[in-house]
Amino acid sequence: MEFASLAARRPIAGSEQDQLTPDGTDNPLWDVVRWMPATPYIGEEYELEPFIAATEFDISTAQRLSKLGAELSPLCKRYAWSIISPGDVAWMSNVLGGRMVVEIGAGSGYWAWQLEQAGIDVAAYDPNPVGENTYCTSGPSTTVLRDDASAVKHHQDRALLMVWPPFQGESARHALSSYEGDLLIYAGESYGGCTADDDFYELLAAEWDEIGTSPQHVTWWGIRCRLSAYQRRSRSTS
Numbered sequence: 338m339e340f341a342s343l344a345a346r347r348p349i350a351g352s353e354q355d356q357l358t359p360d361g362t363d364n365p366l367w368d369v370v371r372w373m374p375a376t377p378y379i380g381e382e383y384e385l386e387p388f389i390a391a392t393e394f395d396i397s398t399a400q401r402l403s404k405l406g407a408e409l410s411p412l413c414k415r416y417a418w419s420i421i422s423p424g425d426v427a428w429m430s431n432v433l434g435g436r437m438v439v440e441i442g443a444g445s446g447y448w449a450w451q452l453e454q455a456g457i458d459v460a461a462y463d464p465n466p467v468g469e470n471t472y473c474t475s476g477p478s479t480t481v482l483r484d485d486a487s488a489v490k491h492h493q494d495r496a497l498l499m500v501w502p503p504f505q506g507e508s509a510r511h512a513l514s515s516y517e518g519d520l521l522i523y524a525g526e527s528y529g530g531c532t533a534d535d536d537f538y539e540l541l542a543a544e545w546d547e548i549g550t551s552p553q554h555v556t557w558w559g560i561r562c563r564l565s566a567y568q569r570r571s572r573s574t575s
C-alpha cells in the first residue's frame with residue numbers, strides 16, 4: 338500500500354508510452370523494473386535523458402526492494418547489466434532493418450534472447466559460460482557460444498552489439514578493431530565511465546558517428562547507461 342502510494346506520486350519506469358512487454362514474449366527483468374519509481378534525468382550536457390529506474394529514492398523503499406532482491410547488483414547478475422526495455426527492442430529492430438547481429442560479451446544471453454523474441458537473429462558469444470562467469474549467476478537465456486571478441490571475424494556482415502563490456506577491459510576495443518562492418522549498437526556509459534576502456538572510446542570517436550539513441554532506454558539510478566547506434570564514418574561519407 339505504501340509502495341503503491343509512492344508510485345502514484347512519481348512516474349514509474351514503465352509509464353513512458355506504456356512500455357509493455359509484447360504478448361507472447363518474456364522480459365522478466367523488465368517485469369520487475371517497470372514498476373519502480375523513476376525520474377527523468379537531465380544529463381551533463383543538459384539533454385533530456387530517458388527515465389531512470391531508481392532504488393534510492395528513500396531508505397524505506399530501498400530496503401523493501403532490497404528484501405525482494407529487486408536492486409541493481411542481484412538483477413544485473415541474474416539477468417543483464419543494462420536494462421532492455423520493450424522500447425529498446427523496438428528501437429533496435431528499426432535500426433537493424435532486418436540485419437542479423439553478432440554480440441560480444443553476451444553474458445547469460447539476456448539481450449540476445451530479447452532480440453530473438455523480436456525475430457532478430459543473434460550470434461551471441463562470451464568467453465565465460467554461466468557457472469564460470471562472475472558477472473552472471475543465472476541462465477543462459479539462449480545459446481551463448483564460448484569465444485571472446487575474436488569471434489567478430491566470423492560475422493563481418495552482421496551488426497555488432499556490445500552491452501556493458503568490462504570496465505577497463507580490452508574486449509570492446511578488441512571487438513571494434515576486429516570488426517569490418519558498418520553498424521555498432523552499444524549499451525554502456527561514455528568515455529570515463531564504468532564500461533570498456535579509454536582506447537575503445539578513442540577508436541569510437543575517431544572512426545564512428547553516432548546515428549541515434551534509444552529514446553526509451555531505462556537505466557539505474559546513478560548509472561549513465563545509454564543505448565546508441567553508430568555508423569562507421571569512412572563508409573557513411575564515401
Ligand SMILES: C[S@@+](CC[C@H](N)C(=O)[O-])C[C@H]1O[C@@H](n2cnc3c(N)ncnc32)[C@H](O)[C@@H]1O
Pocket residue numbers: 413416417418419441442443444445447463464465470472473484485486499500501502503506507508
Ligand atoms: C558486465 S558483464 C556484461 C554481460 C552482458 N553483456 C550483460 O549485459 O549482462 C561483461 C561480460 O564480458 C565478458 N568478457 C570478459 N572478458 C571478455 C573478453 N575478452 N571478450 C569478450 N567478453 C568478455 C564477461 O564474461 C562478461 O560476461
